[in-house]
Amino acid sequence: MASGPPRILITGGGGQIGIELAQQFDEANTWALGRSALDVTSGAAMDRALAEIKPTVVIHAAAMTDPEACERDRGAAQRVNVVGAWNVARAVARAGAEMVYLSTSYVFAGDKLGPYREYDEPDPINAYGVSKLGGERAARQALDRLYVVRSGWVYSRWNRGFVARLLGAVDDARELRYVGDQVANPTFAGDLAAAILRLIDTQAYGVHHLVNEGASSWYGWATAVLRAAGREDVTVEEISAEDFPREARLPANSELANEMARAVGITLRPWHDALEEFVRRWVADRG
Numbered sequence: 001m002a003s004g005p006p007r008i009l010i011t012g013g014g015g016q017i018g019i020e021l022a023q024q025f026d027e028a029n030t031w032a033l034g035r036s037a038l039d040v041t042s043g044a045a046m047d048r049a050l051a052e053i054k055p056t057v058v059i060h061a062a063a064m065t066d067p068e069a070c071e072r073d074r075g076a077a078q079r080v081n082v083v084g085a086w087n088v089a090r091a092v093a094r095a096g097a098e099m100v101y102l103s104t105s106y107v108f109a110g111d112k113l114g115p116y117r118e119y120d121e122p123d124p125i126n127a128y129g130v131s132k133l134g135g136e137r138a139a140r141q142a143l144d145r146l147y148v149v150r151s152g153w154v155y156s157r158w159n160r161g162f163v164a165r166l167l168g169a170v171d172d173a174r175e176l177r178y179v180g181d182q183v184a185n186p187t188f189a190g191d192l193a194a195a196i197l198r199l200i201d202t203q204a205y206g207v208h209h210l211v212n213e214g215a216s217s218w219y220g221w222a223t224a225v226l227r228a229a230g231r232e233d234v235t236v237e238e239i240s241a242e243d244f245p246r247e248a249r250l251p252a253n254s255e256l257a258n259e260m261a262r263a264v265g266i267t268l269r270p271w272h273d274a275l276e277e278f279v280r281r282w283v284a285d286r287g
């Protein structure tokens with residue numbers, strides 16, 4: 001690999017994780033390209049971008065991420081999430097660079113007792129999970145120097161994700177209802193980005209789970225957000241996934257354990273701690 005600081009190209013640079021990643025890296029050596037600048041469904045566009053930028057690492061954060069949209073259009077999910085990942089990996093292999101592929105805890109079926117580890121067998125139950133697992137495998141076919149980073153339930157300031165939507169809805173005085181029988185690790189995008197930055201220094205290629213420690217249900221997450229915002233006056237009703245039918249079936253348990261990352265010295269803080277800090281800042285920023 002070339003000496004000097006890594007040159008980082010981020011696909012999906014307009015998404016919440018892409019934005020957060022770009023903020024963690026040295027600006028002079030980072031290119032975060034949104035869909036209009038770099039559409040990953042075009043192999044030729046990927047080759048052109050790599051020839052121009054000459055990155056040493058490509059972080060592939062572009063994807064069709066809405067499980068409902070993936071369910072409705074499985075063809076599009078395959079094109080973007082599988083063929084897109086393959087295009088990126090082939091271009092990276094040709095350029096002699098390394099790749100980080102962002103994947104998801106939804107590659108697992110969700111029927112395990114306890115957290116999933118990197119070496120547990122994936123068995124996705126929705127079109128999003130199928131396409132993201134396809135992307136992992138397609139990238140692996142094209143490239144050895146590949147980090148597959150699985151995360152879950154990521155939130156940030158940058159989109160209308162779970163935490164932002166909930167804090168925005170609090171004053172509508174609507175009845176809030178959240179599912180109590182699906183669990184995962186709520187993960188702050190900033191912590192995920194910082195962990196990825198450390199991971200690409202290790203050359204410990206392969207599958208890594210990177211989530212804030214500990215798991216919660218949607219209901220537990222919502223009540224924790226409200227508590228951190230000082231809004232315990234707001235009532236939340238706990239419901240079952242059966243009471244909230246969706247086109248995309250979600251796994252009951254998608255808790256991950258960061259076993260491999262811990263083995264190379266990378267740890268993330270407990271989800272409660274990250275969330276409390278995030279909400280405190282959110283509330284302070286909004287006066």
Ligand SMILES: NC(=O)c1ccc[n+]([C@@H]2O[C@H](COP(=O)([O-])OP(=O)(O)OC[C@H]3O[C@@H](n4cnc5c(N)ncnc54)[C@H](OP(=O)(O)O)[C@@H]3O)[C@@H](O)[C@H]2O)c1
Pocket residue numbers: 011012013014015016017018034035038039040041060061062063064065080084102103104105132150151152153154155159
């Ligand atoms: N959010 C989570 O909870 C979570 C959890 C685990 C893993 N991940 C993975 O992490 C990655 C980033 O997720 P995120 O939360 O940042 O999602 P996001 O906010 O939805 O960002 C994804 C970005 O990809 C872009 N994109 C879609 N199709 C594209 C294409 N053909 N070419 C180039 N860009 C395209 C989207 O652009 P448009 O806005 O124009 O469509 C969007 O800006 C994804 O691979 C996702 O599967 C996310």
